[in-house]
Amino acid sequence: MAGLAAAYELATSGAEVIVLEGSDRLGGKLRLGEVGGLTLDLGAESILARRPEALDLIHAIGLDDHVVNPQTSAASIWTRGALRTMPPTVMGIPADVAALAESGIAEVDAHVVAVTDEDISVAEFVTARLGHEVLDRLVEPLLGGVYAGHADQLSLRATAPQIAALGPDLLAGATSARAAATDSGPVFAGLVGGVGQLPAVVAATPGIEVRVDATVRSVVRTTDEWRLSVGPxxxxxxxxxxxxxxxxxAPAAARLLAEVAPEAAFALAAIxxxxxxxxxxxxxxxxxxEPRAFAGSGFLVPPVDNTFIKAATVSSNKWGWVGDLGRTVIRASVGRAGEATLLQHDDADIAERALADLRAAFGxxxxxxxxLVQRWGGGLPQYDVGHIDRVETIDRSIASVPGxxxxxxxxxxxxIxxxxxxxxxxxxxxxxxxxIKP
Ligand SMILES: Cc1cc2nc3c(=O)[nH]c(=O)nc-3n(C[C@H](O)[C@H](O)[C@H](O)COP(=O)(O)OP(=O)(O)OC[C@H]3O[C@@H](n4cnc5c(N)ncnc54)[C@H](O)[C@@H]3O)c2cc1C
Structure with missing residues (x-):
């Protein structure tokens, strides 16, 4: 999607663009597929609506009339043997202590601690201020949902700057941030028919030529242009x-940049x-x-609960267009950073284990x-502590190479x-x- 967005910007400015896609289909993690005769998103399915960039592009390519918001955003945490309504939080930081107590999810051990600019892990920051339970049972599952990572590795500044911004008293900060955010409209949006439609519509922009099965093998700078080796x-x-x-x-970018921008390549290889x-x-x-009785959008699972799945979305509850297809659709997600062994089973086994968890959660x-099991090997980059410095190194290295x-x-x-x-x-x-001269 990043490459297509770049192609869109270039093509609409008059440049001729060739998109070289290594696999046999465009879109990367945005992908539609068929399950039980229904066409559904198999990768990303939801767009943060509080940032303008995706909705701006959707508007520009004429998909405005497909934009919808979730029917429900009521999420649960599956922990301590039950599905428990998630209290209001800012990225897992409780914004309503009474609601948290009622949920039975976690107890808060609150301390007011000054915030410095130092890049530390999310875990270190949160446990010092709110104790382990809030970290393990609220912040971890939320980070797991977005980054599939672990709070003791992930950089606070790179993955959860909104937590750092809450100030030394996290509970007070979260309560007022939440109150200020309630009027700013729906947090998420989707597309009727799936966000997986986006890549093809962007790619149809005049001036963009798409080649699939076109793996880029090397990128070399000659005196006044670039020479790419492409294909099998x-x-x-x-x-x-x-x-x-x-x-x-990052791993593919690191290989391609090894000669032309070695510093960037080195930093990318560390991601x-x-x-x-x-x-x-x-x-x-x-x-x-049962899931009819469950009216929410889904649930997250804290890693400390040691389940096979880490989250589930009841798509037919969350998205009206999926509900209208007349079936019940549930997506389970499996795998966090460092847990590759969980995925070392065949598809039938993964589907069976995940279903057993869903049955246990929903009763x-x-x-x-x-x-259908859709694997996303190397699906999500981990912004570990030090990530921001790494990206600055990459930026400097790339900026020194024209074109x-x-x-x-x-x-x-x-x-997205x-x-x-x-x-x-x-x-x-x-x-x-x-x-580029348009
Ligand atoms: C399961 C899953 C669910 C997600 N859900 C959401 C969500 O609901 N909302 C959200 O906002 N985000 C979500 N994300 C994150 C988001 O979808 C991705 O981070 C984003 O789409 C990545 O886009 P990208 O363009 O950076 O990379 P990619 O989608 O990885 O695309 C990179 C492309 O480069 C191609 N490529 C690689 N090497 C070469 C080469 N040498 N030559 C040519 N082509 C090459 C690949 O085949 C691929 O098509 C999800 C991610 C995953 C894995």
């Missing part, structure tokens, strides 16, 4: 272009990734009582009509709006530098 090893094609935007995940899988189940609507479920840019989830945000912003900004820098 048995049939490598050379392509000469004015400028290059590398929008691949770790979490592999995850999304298991989508479709159940016959009518025969299905029973019938046999699904169909299920070269990078963008994507490895840098300043993994969400953040990667779109990074793609468009990379393209703007090339245009502003005059490297």
């Amino acid at each position: 090893t048995t049939d490598v094609e050379t392509l000469e272009v004015d400028a290059v935007v590398i929008a691949a995940p 770790d990734y979490a592999s995850v899988a999304i298991v989508t189940y479709v159940f016959e609507g009518q025969s299905f009582d 029973g479920l019938p046999e699904p009509v169909d299920s 070269l840019e990078v963008c994507g989830a490895a840098y300043r945000g993994v969400g 709006p953040a990667v779109i912003a990074s793609g468009r900004a990379a393209a703007r820098r090339l245009l502003d530098a005059g490297t």
